[in-house]
Amino acid sequence: MNQIFENITDKDHEQIVYCNDPSSGLKAIIAIHSTALGPALGGCRMYPYKNEDDALIDVLRLSRGMTYKASIANLNLGGGKAVIIGDPKKDKSEVLLRSFGKFVDSLNGKYITAEDVGMSVHDMEFIRMETNHVTGIKRAMGGSGDPSILTALGLYVGMQAALKKKLNINSLKGLKVGIQGLGKVGYYLCENLKKDDVEIYGYDIDKNRLDEAIQDHGVIPVSNDELLSMDLDIFSPCALGAVINPSSIKTLKCAVIAGAANNQLEKESRDSKLLSEKGIMYVPDYVINSGGLMNVANELQGYNKDKARYQVEGIYYILMRIFDYALSNNISTLEAANHLAERRIEEFVRWNHKWIEK
Ligand code: NAD
Secondary structure, three states: OOOHHHHHHHOOOOEEEEEEEOOOOEEEEEEEEEOOOOOEEOOEEEEOOOOHHHHHHHHHHHHHHHHHHHHHOOOOOEEEEEEEEOOOOOOOOHHHHHHHHHHHHHOOOOEEEOEOOOOOHHHHHHHHOOOOOEOOOOHHHOOOOOOHHHHHHHHHHHHHHHHHHHHOOOOOOOOEEEEEOOOHHHHHHHHHHHOOOOEEEEEOOOHHHHHHHHHHHOOEEOOHHHHOOOEEEEEEEOOOOOOEOHHHHHHOEEEEEOOOOOOOEOOHHHHHHHHHHOOOEEOOHHHHOOHHHHHHHHHHHOOOHHHHHHHHHOHHHHHHHHHHHHHHHOOOHHHHHHHHHHHHHHHHHHHHHHHHHO
C-alpha cells in the first residue's frame, strides 16, 4: 500500500504505532485516532489478517469509531484501537501479550487498551503485568468484569427511548422483540426484556446458545429468515455487522432496529435512506451499544458498579437528544449521532484552546 500518511490524513488519525517483536512473534498496530477529549481508549483485537494492509485498514476504521463512541457517550476519552496480527487459537502466548503490554506502556497512557475479538479478560491480566494502561480486568482484580451485562442494559433503555419517540409508549410490556444472536449481550438482553413480559423471538447459529436462551428466558426459537420477515416491534441484531442491507430491509417488518452489533448498516447513507422510506427507526449502533465502553471507562477512576449503571441508563437521554436533532434537521438518526459527536469534540477543542491562551 505504502500510502499510510494519505490514509491517516484522510481519516484524521493522530498516530499509528507499528509494534514488531520477533522474539515473542508480536506484530501489532496501535492506531490513535484522536486524543482531543482524553486518552484514546479502545480494545485490542487479535485476528489472522490476510496481510498487513487489511490489519491497517481495520485498525484505522475501528479507532475512528471509538472516537465517535466516546464522544457521544459524554466520556472524557479519545478513540484508539489495536490489532495483533495472528490466530488467537494458535499464536497467542504470555510473552506475546506481555510484549504488547510493553508497547502500550511506551505510549505513557496516550492509548489505553481493553478486550476485543480474539482476546479475553485473562489475556488482559498478562498485558497488565507490563502496563497500567489497560481496562477490562476481572472484578476480583479490581476491574469492571464482563461488559456485556451493561451493554445489554444500554440496549434495554435505548429500546425504551426509541419506542417513546416512535410510538409514544413508555413500556415494552407485551411487545414483540426479535433477537439475532443470543451470545453474551443477547442473553443478558433477554434477562431485561423478560421482566417486562416481552414476547422474545430469537435465532443463533450456535444451538447451545439458543437452547440456553429458550430454557432460561423462554425465548421462542425461529429461523433467521423468519426473524427477518416477521411482525415485530423491535428487531435487535446482536451477532454480526452489515445485516441491514437492501435485501433485509425489503423483508423487515418492525418499527425499530436496536441492537448491539457494530456496523449494522452495510452502507450507511444508502441503508439509512431505505429505512426511513420504510418508516423504520434505526437506533445508531455505536450509541446504543456504548454501555460496554462506559463500563470499562469507569475502571479509570476506580470501578463503581452503581455509577457505571447510572451512566449506562443515561443512554436513554443521549438517544432522545439524537432523535430530536435528527427530526429538527431532517437527517437520519445516524447522521444526527455523528454530527453531535463531532460537535462535542469541536466545542471542547475551541474551549480548551481559550483556556490555554489565557
Ligand atoms: P458473542 O460472541 O458472545 O455473541 C454473538 C452470538 O452471535 C454468538 O452466540 C454467535 O453464535 C451468534 N452468531 C454468530 N453468527 C450468527 C449468525 N449468522 N446468525 C445468528 N447468530 C449468529 O458476542 P457479544 O459479546 O454478545 O456481542 C454481540 C455483538 O455486539 C458483537 O457484534 C459485538 O461486537 C457487539 N458488541 C458487544 C459488546 C459487549 O459488551 N459484549 C459491546 C459493544 C458491541
